[in-house]
Amino acid sequence: MRNNNIRLTSTEIGGMWTTYMQDSMAVCFFKYFQHHTEDNEILTIVEEALVTSQNHLKQIEKIFNEENLPIPNAFTENDYHLSTPPLFYDLFSLSFVYGLSRLAMPTLDTEGFYAPYGPTTAEQRHSRFMFSYEHECLWNGPSWPFATSQTLTAMANVLNDYEQQVIHKEDYWNILSTYAQCHYRTNADGKSVSWLDENIDPFTGEWLSRRILEEWGWPENKGGRERGKDYNHSTFNDLIITGLIGFRVREDGSFEVNPLVPKEWEYFCLDCLYSHGKEITIIYDKLGLQYNMGIGLAVYIDGIKVACSEELGRLVVLSNVNNI
Structure with a gap:
């Protein structure tokens, strides 16, 4: 081990x-x-x-x-x-x-941090929320991928590690799906393209720092043209893998799967996930009709089923299973 x-x-x-x-x-x-x-x-x-x-x-x-x-x-x-x-x-x-x-829960409060395009970085009820200031990096209200990733990671940790009745799986999915919808930009021709930048208007979905820098002519001393493109603080893949699907490796080499998906979901599959030299597949099929591999939640290592449950809940795969 x-x-x-x-x-x-x-x-x-x-x-x-x-x-x-x-x-x-x-x-x-x-x-x-x-x-x-x-x-x-x-x-x-x-x-x-x-x-x-x-x-x-x-x-x-x-x-x-x-x-x-x-x-x-x-x-x-x-x-x-x-x-x-x-x-x-x-x-x-x-x-x-x-x-x-x-x-503990202002993220879901429409007078707190909740907004259509991601959690705000300041409470909306505050008198200085989104106050006017001539700078492209605004932390007085706009939503930032960096801060949203921190919030979602914290929510997943609470749901995985604590017995509480404040945050629920539906809350996690609500913020995560909103965050996913932010990963776009509408071009001048009206076409929507995949995009991630620095900060976003929490109510319109416009990438604020990008608009400001473009209005200033993309100054070189501010990073030049499209400096915020593919902003590297998103951690979106981690939020899906370790949060929504709930794949979490433990210190002893074992791992657990604790999905935070909404209860309405009838199926999902995470495939080609590599950990410790093994290929891991996680499948949930409520009725067994989508993938024809059985009913419920199942974990496969290199194509071999190592754990399963008819219910959608926490599964633990020990480190000595299949010599992982």
């Missing part, structure tokens, strides 16, 4: 780093609330939120230590004083916890 160590990507490291900083800040707030809250019912909610954030920090620290990465210099007890008199009632503590909980 081979011991495989798949290193974290820069996107994954950056996402966990940001989460670590946010949770360390939340812990400071919750400890202060815990010290001053008098209402027992609210105190229970505050303490539950505190434990959740502390667990997040421990999990990320464990991952960073295993990856030999530095632990972020985050917020600590030196950043607040329990002796400071409270300037608010207990209801503020409750409101704060509720506000943070809403941050």
Whole structure:
């Protein structure tokens, strides 16, 4: 059995780093609330939120230590004083916890980040959303493939690794299918062509940085003509393979398949997927009529069926199967 160590990507490291900083800040707030809250019912909610954030920090620290990465210099007890008199009632503590909980799902909120052409990079309810600024790289609202890929990767991780009732498979498919529709550009003749660029208007689907640079005459000091074409932060293939179809390799060389496809899907096939020198095929056929290879979900290695289930759910293929 081979011991495989798949290193974290820069996107994954950056996402966990940001989460670590946010949770360390939340812990400071919750400890202060815990010290001053008098209402027992609210105190229970505050303490539950505190434990959740502390667990997040421990999990990320464990991952960073295993990856030999530095632990972020985050917020600590030196950043607040329990002796400071409270300037608010207990209801503020409750409101704060509720506000943070809403941050878990603003991606699907039409006043938050949800838009027809991908999640926005700023909340639409904010007064400075999409404010006018003379620059081609705008992070005040336009949707970016880079940020959308991070969001979808995080959603897939939550659906795979956590027991929760906030994010669902349908939510993942909703954002992913919207993202897929963004991979186009309409030419002057009205013809639609495959395209990926830097940032996109979240409401019209127009590639904003491209339009701005074209209006400026494609200046050489800004990268020249079509500098954003085939923007390399999409990770679209990974989102399909590891997210939607759910193929995920484990450290011990085994792998799992946990599809996040909508329940309405009756079939799909991912073929010619190579891992550890083996060709892997993943097939789902609800009725067994599309591929005539049986009912349900099946995994093949080099043409040999190694795992199957009549239900669409998680399958685990051990590392000693077919000597992978």
